[in-house]
Amino acid sequence: MALLVTGRGPDESLGEVLRARIDATINRFRDENVVERIWNRDPDLWKPLDPDRAAVIRNRLGWLTGVDAMDAAELELTSFAEEVQADGYTDAVLLGMGGSSLAAEVFAETFGVAEGFLRLHVLDTTDPVSITHLRERLDFGKTLFIVSSKSGTTIETTSLFRSFWNEVKAVLGDDKAGAHFVIITDPGTPLETVARERDLRRLFTNPADIGGRYSALSYFGLVPAALLGVDLSTLLDRALGMVNSTRDEDPYVDDSPLWLGAVLGEAARMGRNKLTLILPPAIESFGYWVEQLIAESTGKEGRGMLPVEGESLATPAARARAQLPYGTDRLFVHFHVGDAADADLDAQVEALADAGEPVVRLWLKDAYDLGAEMWRWEFATAVAGIALGVNPFDEPNVAESKRNTGRLLEVFKRDGTLPGGPPSFEADGVAGFGPAGALSLVEVLRRFF
Template sequence: MNDAGNETGQEFGDNGAPQQILALPLELRDAMRDALADAEEVDLIERLWNKDASLWKSEPPQQKIINNALGWLTVARQMLAGAEELKTFADTVRVSQQFRHVMVCGMGGSSLCPEVLRQTFGRQKDFPELLVLDSTDPDTINNFAKQIDVRHCLFIVASKSGTTTEPIVFHKFWYDRLAQTGANAGDSFIAVTDPGTQMVKAAQADHFRKIFLNQPDIGGRYSALSYFGMAPAAIMGLNVSELLRRAVAASELCGAEAPIDENPGAVLGATMAECALGGRDKLTIITDEKLASLGLWIEQLIAESTGKEGKGIIPIAGEPLAASPSYGDDRLFVSISVQGAADNPQLKALEVAGHPVVYRVLNDVYDLGAEFFIWEMATAFAGWRLGINPFDQPNVQESKDATKALLEKYKSDGKLPAEQASATDGQLTVYASGPSAGGSVEEVLRAHCAKIKPGDYVALLAYLEETPENSAALQEIRMSVREATQAATTMGYGPRFLHSTGQLHKGGPDSGVFIQITAPDKVDFPIPGELYTFSVLKDAQALGDFQSLLAHGRRAIRVDLGQDVVAGLESLKRMLVDALK
């Protein structure tokens, strides 16, 4: 037992799996053990493996959703059996020497696992370099267009439903660009989707090189170990069999035969849930630099699975680690590292200060296969303990519907509806409603910051190009907010986060204070077959998201940075620092 009265619990990992070390205050340790005992009493793990939907909900419509969402439990074993087919296809792509890049065009669960693999493993020798496009921002698309030669890029268009707006327009855009070169465009396209979707029909009509049909009983955010994650992994040259073997081994540790207090997914899920129920609902993910992108994937899994019915665990990813005075008493820290970071002195200091810390220690980066499964199991367990359905996303459709209505308005009027600005200073323009509205930009920001209360989180929703400069400036704003308020902070690029944390923002607890950040686009592109451009689509997504937040009574403002984004972010940071004094 350490100085803080925290007790280190079981250390899983003697069997070659990732190690899990718990350092929990005594009352949380006891609550976690009670949760495991309650789960054992209802045979939770056995019923979960038997795909018993009644664990989460009793209503038939909810159970129907759950019954069609539990394929993640066994998909790793099924994919492992067919891994040779994936390797053969990837070798065919490699041997052809036709492709220098492979670009995943998708959103949310269709793009985040490939993004984790891209950032973690990097380019593999003799294989095409993986890129991931999950933004409608025209400046971002322009940079991709400059980076690739479309004649030497293999496009993976990925959508479970086959009706997701972004991959549909990405398909149209890149296919048209390739067709203009006179090439056989379809030979450079692959689809990953469920059977019978509109995307299957579109892929057949355009003679795609390959269509990977995913098993349909897997939700998007639980699809990492299916074709959505493993097809890009194979094509970029990873050892897919090894990723899947690690996942299968993890699933066996989480099986019904194992004692529940030795089940790493159940223990992690019980810890997450009991912390949230006790007010520590900010799950703060601390990773090695090499594993930093894993936070994006966990963020979607946790936020979209638990953020509903006014409840939720709020995942905090990408927030730099600080000393204890920077944090309130609403945090659970989870450290994920490759070997040896469980002795991080900053985390040890947080333990001593009484914060709960979970250490997950991977043997190497191929243990990501195990991580994907264990976090899915933990999320399913936490959903049960919180009394919610972790397999639906009831509020995600709202922003999509709002965007669709705005695009219809644009088609009929030739412009999006005008918004009434609350204040402008010639550079920054702010839009607010209620008590935040009126006065100068500084006054609106001050009124908004005054709404931040203990236990809240502040979310930066950036509909901007993702660049190192923009990311650094947004991180500085996050740190300024946290240091002034102790509030947890999140940051997401739009529209990516609509398919990730957007569900939590609308359906979770009313503890979010939102700052949407926009700017005019420098370039724009038409979308073949549509009456609107990428810029109009992105603006409609931002406006639809903002309207949806206000409709839920959330504390939200929008700040437009003007033409100079870097200068605008600097001004915003300066004004927020002043407003928080």
């Protein structure tokens, strides 16, 4: 269940204006058949009459039906987990970055490890200390490595794969190494080729029309979940309930995924673009996943939302004493799980609403409702993109960063050093190398943000 609480306290006009804008947006979406058009993969919802982007958008909406496909694959996944258990594996190491690892991390931190299943270690870094610390705790003979990359070319992931592959071969021999590696990737990638050439234990080919940050309820999230012993039947049933709320019920009512997207989009258009997540300890890690989904999907073309997760709330009185008001740019989302009450947190949220801050409240039956919430937030993000006029499925800066990184690595391979130049400023032991013309650290930060 979802509810928007606002309009109390000193600024009741905020609630009236925001609610009116949300209602108007939902009515417009109803008139324009937005939900039906989303299901029909209509790219004009996000970038009208733009043929260059249309094909990309159509090829990023596989998450809409991905839960149906995974529901059909549930037996395959549970059988795989049982097979690995039977073969004596005790640990799984996921090698992946961003969207290829965040859902697995949420499942691990939320559900832990069921009895007899595998401990999951998420290695989403190239920090040598972290890698060495993990390596020293592993028994390669009982460890399964999950190599997770949509493109099959992620530099960090493939580098970790090569390193651990060579180590496992050295310890166990060429003939046994392949049984300790699983690959999750899209069809036709270099990693798919490697999996077949080396006869690895298992290859999971994910639908190519599911983008990385929308892949939580696909093989990328559910293979690790199965190895942890998460009840996939319950998780996927909850997700299907949310999916069907947009297919079989009125998708324009309050509490729907579309409603949440309208709230997010219209709040951001009013300047309430700091999406502040308030999560109880039971599902605290869910904030990591929402943060990436929202930030990478909406933060482009000078628009979007900035997710804030992990921040301690301050009461209005405490903020007043410290003279640190939240300002007028916050939208709070409070998640409540089950019957467990957190009186202190609830009181702080009530104080926010009483002070006139807009607060969305979401009620979860238990942690397995995360299946439903993941799909709700994916759909809501797509809807918020419509309201904001941005394409929530591309990643221009991610692709640009990968190209720039590849270019720098080629220079390093050729010259043995990274390209550089004189700093634009040096002060108090800090050297700045951009942007051009910045003469102080403050100026660098001001230009960057």
